[in-house]
Amino acid sequence: xxxxxxxxxxxFQLIDLPAEDLSQIEDFYEELIxxxxxQGYTEEEILARFESPExxxxxxxxxxxxxxxxxxxxxxxxxQKQGYESSAELIHTVKVETENLRIRVRTVEEGxxxxxxxxxxxxxxxxxxxxxxxxxxxxxxxxxxxxxxWLNLFLxxxxxxxxxPMNFSGALWLKTTNGSIKIAGLVxxxxxxxxxxxxxxxxxxxxxxxxxxxxxxxxxxxxNLVGKSLEASAGNGLISVKESRFPEKLSLITQNGAVTGxxxxxxxxxxxxxxxxxxxxxxxNQNDYNINSTTRxxxxxxxxxxxxxxxxxxxxxxxxxxxxxxxxx
Amino acid sequence: xxxxxxxxxxxVCVLAVLKKGPSYGYMIIRExxxxxxxxxxxxxxxxxxxxxxxxxxxxxxxxxxxxxxYYQLTPEGQxxxxxxxxxxxxxxxxxxxxxxxxxMTQQIPADPAEEESGL
Numbered sequence: 001x002x003x004x005x006x007x008x009x010x011x012f013q014l015i016d017l018p019a020e021d022l023s024q025i026e027d028f029y030e031e032l033i034x035x036x037x038x039q040g041y042t043e044e045e046i047l048a049r050f051e052s053p054e055x056x057x058x059x060x061x062x063x064x065x066x067x068x069x070x071x072x073x074x075x076x077x078x079x080q081k082q083g084y085e086s087s088a089e090l091i092h093t094v095k096v097e098t099e100n101l102r103i104r105v106r107t108v109e110e111g112x113x114x115x116x117x118x119x120x121x122x123x124x125x126x127x128x129x130x131x132x133x134x135x136x137x138x139x140x141x142x143x144x145x146x147x148x149x150w151l152n153l154f155l156x157x158x159x160x161x162x163x164x165p166m167n168f169s170g171a172l173w174l175k176t177t178n179g180s181i182k183i184a185g186l187v188x189x190x191x192x193x194x195x196x197x198x199x200x201x202x203x204x205x206x207x208x209x210x211x212x213x214x215x216x217x218x219x220x221x222x223x224n225l226v227g228k229s230l231e232a233s234a235g236n237g238l239i240s241v242k243e244s245r246f247p248e249k250l251s252l253i254t255q256n257g258a259v260t261g262x263x264x265x266x267x268x269x270x271x272x273x274x275x276x277x278x279x280x281x282x283x284x285n286q287n288d289y290n291i292n293s294t295t296r297x298x299x300x301x302x303x304x305x306x307x308x309x310x311x312x313x314x315x316x317x318x319x320x321x322x323x324x325x326x327x328x329x
Numbered sequence: 330x331x332x333x334x335x336x337x338x339x340x341v342c343v344l345a346v347l348k349k350g351p352s353y354g355y356m357i358i359r360e361x362x363x364x365x366x367x368x369x370x371x372x373x374x375x376x377x378x379x380x381x382x383x384x385x386x387x388x389x390x391x392x393x394x395x396x397x398x399y400y401q402l403t404p405e406g407q408x409x410x411x412x413x414x415x416x417x418x419x420x421x422x423x424x425x426x427x428x429x430x431x432x433m434t435q436q437i438p439a440d441p442a443e444e445e446s447g448l
């Protein structure tokens with residue numbers, strides 16, 4: 001075997017590793033080969049002493065702590081320009097669904113869509129598919145007696161990391177049961193749908209044109225977000241939104257918990273809860289808004305007004321709590 | 330030997346090789362052959378980990394028309410070596426104790442009841 005062939009095979013074995021790591025490994029082995037040749041050995045002799053590319057890959061992967069990296073093969077816009085040899089498809093939708101995992105979404109400057117996850121033997125079942133521009137990752141827990149499941153949850157909360165390139169401008173669909181979701185740094189998402197049954201959702205420093213968030217039993221915390229429309233609903237948890245702008249629609253609805261906003265910008269605002277305070281500072285002129293505010297059991301600082309010449313609207317509702325909303329402009 | 334422990338010791342071995350000066354992949358493997366046979370695929374992750382935790386630093390230098398990567402010991406790396414050698418002293422004492430104890434023959438304690446009845 002010639003060294004080019006060995007290196008190519010090695011690279012192929014580790015193709016799903018981060019590109020930087022892959023080139024470092026390749027450099028390392030290439031140098032070893034050159035150094036061996038400088039010492040007077042032939043290529044064949046040197047390569048014969050190496051382990052097979054498969055063996056090497058296995059040992060190096062073990063170093064990553066068993067973390068498996070699922071990488072999209074389709075090119076992103078940037079990669080297309082560099083002429084990689086995969087198909088010309090673009091990933092336009094990323095779907096990640098998990099059971100009992102925490103999800104972390106982060107962005108990288110460039111690169112393919114990637115999921116980092118460490119499957120536990122006998123516990124985690126993963127299906128991963130990439131088709132027609134849809135990157136689809138599904139995780140399930142292998143069935144086990146209910147009590148055992150809860151014990152595992154308590155002892156060993158596993159985490160999944162989704163990595164998106166900064167220029168990813170498609171749709172993101174995330175769902176987990178029993179785990180928190182944390183997202184930061186999305187630059188240009190067209191659509192985001194984020195669901196957690198029983199876990200906190202935290203999103204910050206992102207731009208998402210249409211953002212939909214739902215959790216049934218935990219809080220929603222949003223900070224420094226920009227887009228066109230935001231719909232956040234929590235069944236049983238507070239909603240807190242800071243420094244965010246969604247001109248077309250900003251709707252925060254929960255059953256049981258406070259709804260608070262700081263420096264919100266939107267033309268159509270709904271802040272609603274059954275059991276908790278509704279408090280916000282809105283960057284805008286109160287006189288531009290039609291105001292519909294009701295509380296059964298608490299102080300309300302707003303005067304309701306309807307005027308057909310006003311084009312913006314604010315709806316603030318709670319049964320059991322006060323309403324305190326200030327306009328700053 | 331326990332795999333984890335072995336890994337830790339191998340790391341200190343690699344650092345010790347660098348004590349007498351910066352070295353490169355091929356040379357490090359050759360040097361380590363004095364102590365233990367280590368494969369390239371074992372060395373690579375060790376070097377990477379040591380760089381990540383600051384025990385060594387890397388630089389490139391021209392050699393024979395290519396840029397060779399050199400690994401160099403850092404003060405933190407030296408601390409790691411010192412710590413290992415210090416722990417070894419403690420380990421040696423415990424080894425000695427276990428070895429001694431292991432050589433004793435079993436002594437069955439006398440049964441007080443038997444003694445009283447004069448048996």
